[in-house]
Amino acid sequence: MKHRHTHITLAAIVLIMLCSCVREQFTPSGLSGGEGYLYLQFGTAQNIEISTKASLKAESENRIMNLYLFVFDGNGRKIHSKFYDELERVNTEAELSSFDEGWYKVNSTEYGKSSTGTIKLKAPTGSGFKIYVFANIDGDMVKISSELLSHNIDTEDDIKNFKVYINQETTSRNGYFPMSGSIDNVTIKDGSNVSASNIQLERIDSKVVFTFKTGTRPDKRGQVIKSFEPKGWKVFNIPKTSYLMGHDEDACNVDPTTPTGDYSQYASMFFDSEWMNFEEFPDDKTSSFSFYMMENRQHPKNTSFTDYQQRSKRIKTSTGLNATQDVEYTSLSGKTGTKSRRLFENANDFSTYVMVSAKVTMELTGEEEGQTLGGYVQYIIHLGDWSSTIHNDDGKHWDDDEYSGVTNFETRRNVTYNYTVTINSVDNIRIEVETSDGANIENQPGAFGWVTVAKEEIAICDSHYESRTLTFHAKNMFEGTHAAVDDLSWRVVTPFSEGSPEVGRDGEDIPAGLDYKWVHFRLNKKDSDGKFYDQSRRKYTNRLFTETTSFRSADDNAESDGSGETGLAGYHNDGLMDIMDLVKYLKAQAHKYESWLRNGGNYDDYKCDFDSEEIDKAKICVTAFVDEYYYDADPIFGGSSPTLWKRFVNQSDRSIHLLSNSNTSKDLESSSTGSVITIQQKSIKSIFNTDEDYTILQNAWGLESVDEYASVVNAYDKDGYNSKDSGKNTDIFNGLANSVFEWGLAPSGVTVGDITTIQSGVRWDKYLDYETENSVPQMQSDYKYLRYICLSRNRDNNGNGIIERDELKWYLASIQQLVGIYVGGGVLDKSIRLYNRTTAERNSNEPSVWRQHIISSTNYEGENRPTVLWGEEGTSTGHLLGSFNWGDGLTSYTVRCVRNLGLSDDAPIKDAPDDFITATKNSDGSYTFECTHINTNALRYYTTRELDLGDENSELNHLYKKFETAPADKTWSTGGLSFKDLNNSVSAYGSSVYAGYCPDGYRLPNQVELAVMRYYTGSGSGENSIVSSGYYPSRTYWSFGVLGVGGTGKDGGNKYGFCADAGNIALSASASFTKARCVRDVRVE
Template identity: 20%
Template sequence: MRKIAILYLLGALLVSGCVRDEFDTTRVVEGAAARISLKITLPVMGGGTDTRAVSADVEKRLDNLFVLVFDGGGKIVTRHRYTAQTGASLSSLLIDTRSGKGHTLCFVANVKDGMDSQLMALTSYNALKGLLVTATELNLGQSTDVPLIMTAIMENVNVQEGANSISNPVQLQFLAAKVTLTLVDNTPDTQEVTIIGWDVQDAPTRSYLFPDDSKDANPNPETAGADKDEYWLTTGVDYPFEEEDKQAGTATQTLYVFENRRGGRIPRALPADPDEQYSNMGLNDKDSRGKAWYKPKRATAIVVTAMHKADLVTRQIKAFIYLGQDNHSDYNIRRGHHYTFTVTVNGLNEIKIDSNVDFLVGDFLVDHGDNLTMDAHPDFRPMRIQAPKGTATMEILDSQGRTYDDPSGFDATWLKISPLNLMYHQVKQPGNIWQQDADPDSKFVRPKYIPHKSVRAKLASKGGWNAIPAGKDDDDEMTFADATHRMCYKITDIPFTEVTVTAQTLYVYADDFPVRDGTRNARVRFTYHKDGDAPDKLGVMIFDITQRGYVSFYLDDSHPDAGLYILNEDGTPSNVKRKTVVERFHEYRIMMNPGIPARVQYTGGVRWGFSRTRLYNKPDFFRNGKYMTANAVYNDVVRNGNEPTEFGKRTDSYREMYGNSNTDQGSNVNTIDPIPPYTGSNSGAPYYYPDPEERDIYHPIFRTSAARYCHEKNRDLNGDGIIDDSEAYWYLPSAHELIMWGIAGVMRDRNANLSSSESNNATAQIRSVYMTAYDEPVIAYHNKYSQAFVRCFRELEKTITK
């Protein structure tokens, strides 16, 4: 059974323990050279038998350790980052610092790249105690090879000049809590339960790096005006259980969550419907059935989605399992603790432990990723249909609920649907006419497709798409079989051939939306007919789709001074000014694909790559982001009027590809190599997608390098498998463009190293802009092989000014 590793908010995994220790009560010389020797003790996350999102040895592995020493007044004295070398251990340390009375030693283990820069910028103990770890800085869905973060504190330490020794070891503790959920199907043989997946509801997205015993990082949601949705994570992805034994009727999942101290039950009147009450129901009854009813606001729950079939009726079920210290009255999740829950399903309304059940009558279910709100660039969202034997139809409705053929009009021409995933590159197959005519060493290529007829009309002089099958020119509406490589408004006859529930995933595509702060809306309607039912007995589900326009950092987009001058190759200003705007969302932190392991589709950042290569070394490299982006993706860029042209048309145009995490290429966490040729399995005809469980894969959103991530925000409009210079508006910004955005102070990324498109040197670092929510942006550097934040920019227009 494949192992689904969802490390929810994995990137913070230690609680701090406070230990008082003094070397000497005699006079302490201040500020002299000193060395401290001490030992490190690792924690254990609970006991008992369970499945693990990470294995036991990885869970408490110590890869690196950040040590900060503060003086008695709380000012930073020294800081060191220790890295475990091959065959070495961090269980014993020698810390070079300065002597003084009342020092505080703070330890953070397994520091991630984004946290590195925050710890380096700290100057006081108070600032450290207020440091927040957020979802943007953590690794939701990361590889199972990534160890957990841990912390510890030693207070009131007198450090003498010269050698010092601490006899009591430093006890590290995990920052996150661990939850193991086991679902047991105990329904009679006459009933059937099909487990769809699980999600989290109201899981905190923030935590203090070091514990504050008086409060959680999030304000009390009961306080007026304090509760914000951004503080809490509720997913709707239906993640598969990491272990499922159909024969035994069990499914098990392990995940990690931040602490959430919500207390106990809150007073509430009994349900008005007597059927929703149970015998002797009351606030203090200690019955697991009341845990959902008496829950406090923002109590964290695991939501299990399933289908329950009995008496020829299929119901969609959502079971809410509220976490806490017990199964009936406590809603507290504490860092470093391991919580285990066994949920036994005896029937539709007979679920033991702490669950609440919602259900709808119906035979099909549609799920999707975290949201259906798309960005300003050409965007997409997968939507998965799950149903037993029958057929389904998927179609676009406009903002007024009209279909494409409505005589009164249709304003959702900016949306299309297809069975083809354009954003998941394919494994190259010899001679395949539906794949890009390229053969890069990685073996990954873009698919080809036939654009919708409205696009073909606009691009008639360009062409480039494959021959249209006879009689299939009109693609407003097509059957699923005919729509394999097409873009449509409506797809019919989507097949479900098994008696049990199976799935089909289709994709919704939005066009580029270059409108400042714009919003446009449409809907997707699914209709399902089950085999054997009357023709008019249909299941219908409708979903709202939203697309947002770009973010601008100009007061007036039309002002003649808006933008930056493009530089000539020698670094002198040209007479062309480029006006750029910014995307809204970090897609690499969005769970887009239902049913695919989260660890291969959610990342904490994107790598830059090319650690052994300086791609470009001319004076304009810090300004011309659009040119630099194309040059980092392709090796055949032709400079024409300071613009990148002619790229991507040869079969060997691609530069090498890079993954986005330190473990994409194997166990060496500091690897700097490109991804090797893919040798794993694929999905077969017609799309040949690589297996998402394989480690050495490429994906233009989730497992890629910075320049390619932004380049792939563009769309191959004519379907020839190439994003050429006429289609490439979105790019990785230069350092100067990032600084301009930072100075404007619009939609800043809190405490982020933002990658730029320039290569600072051949071997080690890439220039970036370090940005906080409060300070001016500054130039910084980060390793090319480490993860960093990325914001993609769009060229809005160019003007000749002189």
């Protein structure tokens, strides 16, 4: 890892005053005896340019909004104090001469340049004074206010010992960064103007930036990483408190010799963040995230080591397990709990560290060439200040990298830490596991996870029903002519169980306590030469597999779904196998093949299903039928609950390893599985709150991870962008009801508001063609369009060939569900979000490449065409033909398939799941929006301050748990303002009090808040919402617009940011704003 750090520059932007305003100032009263004027110059420490979506830009990090000044004499007694707020600031430095006291600033918008200013104060005369200045108090993130300081500071010691505490357990900041500085030996002369030297203001926060890169250096086996896919990050041991002024020791300093049994005394002074997603992807091999925290400089337990890999070495128990300590703690909200803390051998157990989870795939070489390695890994990285020389290009390996200062675990205030982590391999995890039967070797103690090496393939499946052909080659089950399968088994990993079956006395598998019934298998058909089809899939059947002593013909094994199709001939009934059946069958076939290889003779006499007499060509092919990643009941203990979905939604992939053997490290942190084939399935993703203690939310909806056939099926219907919908799919929220009408399955005479079931007797094979190759969607040619594609995510579960109500689970998302995916996008991986173009695609100048429009199941009123959401804009919508006309002739589209959570499969179709937002109209005309149904990882912090200007992808564009609108529009009479001019003014002065764009205590909304007002007031169509008459501004600019990419923006339209335009959320090009509908957060504990 390469490490760089630089003191943070707090600079802010020189903003032009764009509205007429009057500050109340008073003519100076002059000096009395024993008084003088002091002009105190101030500036901010410098910073390097490192910014991501979660960290703020120079304008925000460098902003100075207010100042509190204290003057102490040589004995530490307070002789003067003064709070300088925005209303006492003058526009030019020259104006200070007209007032007794005041201040002036020039905020910088550039990294590397300091914000500067001057404070004028009238104070008693004397020498040897010490002056303290604090900036940006009265914010929301840190408990420090003008009132708190005025009541608690009487002496210099009070300042030195003053501790500040965070108000919210978050790694984000709202643009009001508390800063502090001091200057000694100041003299104020009687009746004179005196200028003092510059006082430097430093932030009390640290800024941490991590950049992960996919490496190119071979590991010790000569293998090179193929891909690194980040999954999330989490920060541990974040301090809740710090001294206001810098100290040699932290406000909460834990002696490294403290007995672990005493840790509960300190646990409440630290917190852990939630798991968060990576934010930036500069290119396809680079990803990054950032966060803020108070300083943490705990002393390490041991400083005698020199190897970087030992920084995160864990303490082991006598049995080789990693040691932990349970501690009690109290959160800021007063909630008590218990958590298990990791114990480290060298690092202080309260030093801050980051955990990163990722999926890694490797190119295998040598004896393993042609096999696939996939690993889900986690890395622990302790923060600190060290130096390194990394040998990436000279043929050297792990042990040749050079480090110094590895015993430093400090994170200091006002410092930016930039960590670059290059991932070259998962080999250290493999070594740890593969040697776990012997010595307890850990080459990289901070890395752990589970690794799979599959001889054939690792089949990755989405969360819906899926079928996939799999091939078992005989050569992968043999060592020479010996069938090496007797010691092979199978292994399963799900949210409900993990492990392999026990083996009974009779050699049969005992699967007690294992969740394995979600994958079934059926032998593939054969061609005229008796060779298995290795690509063509089978259809699902409810007939269970049974071997027979007599040969059954294809007619004997005909399909039981009423189609009359012939089946697969053989010494079996062509039924469905579970994993135990399949493993048993494959082992038996391997032994039959072994007998023939050894004894020769007539191959057919051995009744072996391997399809070639040449071992290198012999194979058995099956179709795997993977159930949707959904549980109606606990698969181990039984019993169902309306909120059971919270236990398996947004979880890690579940997997089944076929013909496998596994090893686990002695500390049980890492495992390695070798298999012939591994099936991994992604979980259902959801934007909803999955906290099981949040019982008010009983049902919801979730979505698939990817539209896997987007490159194959991208037209809505046979007429492309000019297609019409049914006109009856009018529900903005209930996508299932809309879809049933779009698929032609609705009974006659019903509407989306009263439909309960579907037509009877409609066959699945009207729409679906089951026996297609893996790369081809299972749709009949007349229905191979986006309008019907979500039907293929379902299955004929009872095998009768008829579409039943309870078999329609996955459907085309409604427009409001698409908006929900955008609103809750913060909890979703980048690849799952509505706009998921790669970096290269985003940078393309071809509209068909960088634009991404998603078709909903909701009719666009008055058009008889589906409503389309413009993914590159977030919440902007239009009809299908408009997407073509105004989207640069776009003709390729995508969809999102979703399913209900917590509702029974046969529930009336008109019954939609709970909404992700609850809106209430208040008696004064204001609206209150409850957002607690949304996953907390998709929400932002609470603030009473103005939101910083950010793009549509930033955290600044997220919702808080609850917010409300002002009772009415706020208008201004100073003339219309453009998006740029209005937001420049708000960035400089805020939108209320001084600027006058919002009532006192309110602020301008971001794009998502504006969209919520559009969808949740009035009828929901947008035409009669509270933001439907004219233009309403937001604080969100477009990442593809003028402020995002410069010039005239990506589409050449001089578009700056988002607004409400006659009820639709759109981009402002020529909009002139004369009013706003302002909002404010409502605190929720």
